[in-house]
Amino acid sequence: MGNEIRKYLCLCLLLFLAACQSVQVSDSSHIKEEEVVTALQENGVKLAEAEFPNNVFGQKLGNVKPKTYELSGKPFFIFEFKTEIERENGEKEFDEKTATMDLVSSSTFIKRNILIFYVHEQDFNSGNVPFEKEIQEALDGISEG
Helix, strand or coil: CCHHHHHHHHHHHHHHHHHHHHHHCCCCCCCCHHHHHHHHCCCCCCCEEECCCCCCCHHCECEEEEEEECCCCCCEEEEEECCHHEEEEHHHHHHHHHHCCCCCCCCCEEEEEEEECCCCCHHHHCCCCCHHHHHHHHHHHHCCC
């Protein structure tokens, strides 16, 4: 009888720890816009707060208005969604809204709940988009939680 109780308690403890683990992982998987800015700054990407009120890349997606910056004179938008699913829905909404537009060259970066548009206006065929590598490295360096 003692072994059965011990097994039952071990099972309960294991389930409790598993539940705590999943809650902890989901909480730490959310990235804040400030974390992204810090990671970018540490990787040599110097952003300055700016306003681009009529830029299509800065439109509200879902219920999220992006934080707007300037990177070497070019618009840089960071969207912080609550979840990855909301971010995916925001991407779809952007694609639908801009499907018939002839947009300037830009790069899109994604990390979990974060969506970034960098409107660099460079020719993609040049293969030399300023800061693209540094931005991606900064996002890759953000901890997975």
